[in-house]
Every structure is written in C-alpha cells, then in structure tokens.
Amino acid sequence: MEKKNIASLRKDYRQHRLDDSAVDENPFAQFALWFDEVASTPIGEVNAMNLSTAGRDGKVSSRMMLLKSFDQEGFVFFTNYRSEKGKDLEENPYASINFFWFTKERQVRISGPVQKIPEQDSEAYFHSRPRGSQLAALVSEWQSAPAGGRDELEEKYRELEKKYEGKTIPRPKYWGGYLLVPELFEFWQGRPNRLHDRIQYCKRESGKWDISRLYP
Numbered sequence: 001m002e003k004k005n006i007a008s009l010r011k012d013y014r015q016h017r018l019d020d021s022a023v024d025e026n027p028f029a030q031f032a033l034w035f036d037e038v039a040s041t042p043i044g045e046v047n048a049m050n051l052s053t054a055g056r057d058g059k060v061s062s063r064m065m066l067l068k069s070f071d072q073e074g075f076v077f078f079t080n081y082r083s084e085k086g087k088d089l090e091e092n093p094y095a096s097i098n099f100f101w102f103t104k105e106r107q108v109r110i111s112g113p114v115q116k117i118p119e120q121d122s123e124a125y126f127h128s129r130p131r132g133s134q135l136a137a138l139v140s141e142w143q144s145a146p147a148g149g150r151d152e153l154e155e156k157y158r159e160l161e162k163k164y165e166g167k168t169i170p171r172p173k174y175w176g177g178y179l180l181v182p183e184l185f186e187f188w189q190g191r192p193n194r195l196h197d198r199i200q201y202c203k204r205e206s207g208k209w210d211i212s213r214l215y216p
C-alpha cells in the first residue's frame with residue numbers, strides 16, 4: 001500500500017476553556033458536569049470509552065467499552081471475565097479509561113485499580129439488558145477466542161433463543177461487571193494553538209485530591 005500523507009489534517013480547538021479556579025474540587029462532580037454537557041450534544045454514545053489493560057507480561061491492549069454507571073465509588077463496565085481484558089485484569093487489576101468527546105473538544109483520562117462488582121449487581125444488570133444481548137453473552141462463552149464462522153454464531157444464537165423461549169435467561173458466571181476506582185483523573189480541554197488546558201486530580205493517601213495544571 002502506498003504511504004498516505006495525512007500530515008495536513010489539522011483542527012484548531014477554540015470552543016471552550018478550563019480554568020483552574022472554575023473546576024470542581026471533586027473530580028467525580030467535574031466528570032458528571034462534563035458528561036452531562038457532552039450528552040446534550042449530538043455525539044451518539046457519550047458513554048463510549050477506551051479501556052487499556054496490561055497483563056503480567058506488561059503488553060498493553062486497548063478496546064472500546066461502554067461505561068454503564070459512575071458515582072463516588074468509581075466507574076462500572078460489563079464484559080466477559082474470560083476475555084483478553086478479563087485475563088489481563090486477573091493478572092494485573094489496574095486499568096486506564098479514556099473518553100474523547102469531540103463535540104466539546106474534550107478528553108478525560110481516568111486510571112486506578114479495578115475489582116469485580118458484587119455478583120448480585122452483575123445479576124441485576126444482566127437481566128435488565130435486552131434479551132438479544134443476554135443471549136449473545138451466552139453464545140460468546142469464550143469472548144476473544146477464535147470462532148468457526150458467522151453461521152456457527154447465528155446457529156448457536158437460534159438454539160439458545162429456542163431453549164429459553166418464555167423463560168428467564170440465566171446469567172453465565174463468566175459475565176459481569178468491573179469497578180475502576182480512580183486514583184488519577186485528567187480533564188483536557190482543547191485550546192487554540194495547541195495551548196490546551198489540562199487539569200489533573202491526584203488522590204492522596206488521606207483521600208483528598210491534589211489538583212494541578214499540566215503543561216499542554
């Protein structure tokens with residue numbers, strides 16, 4: 001393939017600013033504020049985020065995920081515990097999530113230790129999902145393992161659909177949620193001439209948050 005020169009793709013950011021004096025002292029509140037502001041723009045999936053993990057070998061991998069809830073405790077997402085990310089988190093329970101909210105020219109990075117959420121919470125969320133998604137979780141017993149072909153997936157799906165017609169679909173034990181407990185937040189606001197605003201929150205032992213501005 002010929003080299004594609006995309007060096008001239010360039011966008012200047014000039015919609016908003018992020019002042020040190022204006023940020024909330026609580027990073028969760030600051031996140032909620034930005035989340036709500038972005039949600040009111042035509043962005044599609046405001047809760048789409050990139051999740052990065054690394055296993056024992058230190059090799060990092062990233063994938064898009066959907067954030068399903070957040071509060072002062074942390075950030076919750078759901079997946080297959082046997083997936084590649086699941087294996088990574090088993091070996092190294094630490095992750096980083098990243099949101100790029102282009103409609104507001106914003107990025108938020110959050111990182112910290114990760115733990116499985118209680119079984120009953122996974123159970124409740126699983127049963128709140130559309131039946132099709134529940135069945136798909138059963139089809140994908142070993143998420144990220146090589147699959148035979150599309151037909152095999154469709155057939156497994158139809159079989160399970162028949163099997164559970166009119167019945168409750170059981171949550172497979174390998175499917176559930178994780179909670180990322182933040183120890184670091186960074187709020188990035190794009191500014192003209194690449195002189196961006198970056199405000200970082202770092203958690204102290206006492207639980208208090210240190211707030212600092214970073215060079216862009």
Ligand SMILES: Cc1cc2nc3c(=O)[nH]c(=O)nc-3n(C[C@H](O)[C@H](O)[C@H](O)COP(=O)(O)O)c2cc1C
Pocket residue numbers: 045048061062063064065066067077078079080083084085086143144
């Ligand atoms: C926008 C978007 C949202 C996604 N959300 C999830 C999710 O919430 N949970 C999930 O397991 N996979 C989700 N996926 C699929 C993952 O990106 C990934 O393909 C899958 O989880 C397997 O990843 P792994 O092999 O790294 O474990 C999503 C993909 C996209 C593009």
